Amino acid sequence: MSAYEARIEVGHRPGILDPQGGVIERALPALGYGNVSHVRVGKSIRLVVEAADEASARAEVEEMCRKLLANPVIEDYTIELLETV
Amino acid sequence: MSTKVGVVTFPGTNCEQDVAWAVKVLGGEAQLLWHADPTVGQSDAVVLAGGFAHGDYLRTGAIARFSPVMDAVAGFARAGGPVVGICNGFQILCEAGLLAGALQKNAGLKFRCQTVELRVETTTTVLTRKAEPGQILRIPINHFEGNFVCDEPTLKGLQENDQVVLRYVDNPNGSLDDIAGICSEGRNVVGLMPHPERAAEAILGSADGAVLLRSLL
Numbered sequence: 001m002s003a004y005e006a007r008i009e010v011g012h013r014p015g016i017l018d019p020q021g022g023v024i025e026r027a028l029p030a031l032g033y034g035n036v037s038h039v040r041v042g043k044s045i046r047l048v049v050e051a052a053d054e055a056s057a058r059a060e061v062e063e064m065c066r067k068l069l070a071n072p073v074i075e076d077y078t079i080e081l082l083e084t085v
Numbered sequence: 086m087s088t089k090v091g092v093v094t095f096p097g098t099n100c101e102q103d104v105a106w107a108v109k110v111l112g113g114e115a116q117l118l119w120h121a122d123p124t125v126g127q128s129d130a131v132v133l134a135g136g137f138a139h140g141d142y143l144r145t146g147a148i149a150r151f152s153p154v155m156d157a158v159a160g161f162a163r164a165g166g167p168v169v170g171i172c173n174g175f176q177i178l179c180e181a182g183l184l185a186g187a188l189q190k191n192a193g194l195k196f197r198c199q200t201v202e203l204r205v206e207t208t209t210t211v212l213t214r215k216a217e218p219g220q221i222l223r224i225p226i227n228h229f230e231g232n233f234v235c236d237e238p239t240l241k242g243l244q245e246n247d248q249v250v251l252r253y254v255d256n257p258n259g260s261l262d263d264i265a266g267i268c269s270e271g272r273n274v275v276g277l278m279p280h281p282e283r284a285a286e287a288i289l290g291s292a293d294g295a296v297l298l299r300s301l302l
Binding site: 016017019020023068069071073074 | 186234259
């Protein structure tokens with residue numbers, strides 16, 4: 001068994017309104033950053049999972065995302081796995 | 086014999102006594118159901134009351150849907166039993182997959198606590214069967230995450246199957262298609278953001294919610 005650190009990013013699905021992203025996007029030009037667009041606010045979740053190999057660790061984290069960590073109706077997720085020593 | 090309404094209470098639910106009171110005032114019998122209960126007891130109808138179940142950690146309703154009572158609620162709903170989710174209860178029913186869509190942060194990022202006007206869009210549901218089609222009801226809302234969203238095919242399905250139960254006359258939260266409440270395909274599961282129990286007696290400023298709760302009895 002190895003331990004893997006999963007870095008999960010949960011964000012809004014394309015087309016789903018992101019009110020917080022919108023507020024930040026409107027605030028940044030006030031500080032002089034008029035060149036900013038596409039601001040999206042999401043969540044970052046980190047956890048360590050023990051698994052036989054990277055593929056099974058990824059499969060399990062995928063399942064966690066589908067069942068609990070993200071709501072597929074409004075959210076997308078990406079998973080980054082790092083083997084911990 | 087009066088109708089027994091089971092009022093589901095999670096840690097963090099805070100409207101269960103208001104719902105129970107309104108049910109009693111309207112002639113029903115209310116019993117509180119704890120989230121860890123494996124059954125809904127002898128309930129003829131089940132209400133998931135508002136509040137902040139399990140602190141609404143992660144997402145509203147995300148943790149609550151795994152409470153033991155939710156398996157019993159799903160079984161009761163599958164058997165055709167009337168199930169109503171009010172506010173946080175609506176969010177929980179969506180997370181549990183008993184209703185379509187999801188509720189996200191209000192478009193204006195404001196917590197909305199005000200009385201709103203709602204239009205009854207269909208009277209063939211367990212919550213509106215005693216109301217008139219097109220009837221306007223004045224009922225309070227009290228939420229930060231009441232902005233109903235779903236994908237295009239789901240919205241089309243809701244519209245075509247007459248599953249939009251209530252619409253806001255003046256949309257307070259950015260909700261898709263002004264939706265304030267929807268029902269399941271079987272029409273026995275209804276979720277709504279407004280709180281009918283807070284408008285169940287004239288002394289509360291409006292008794293317009295009574296017709297909804299009375300539909301359950």
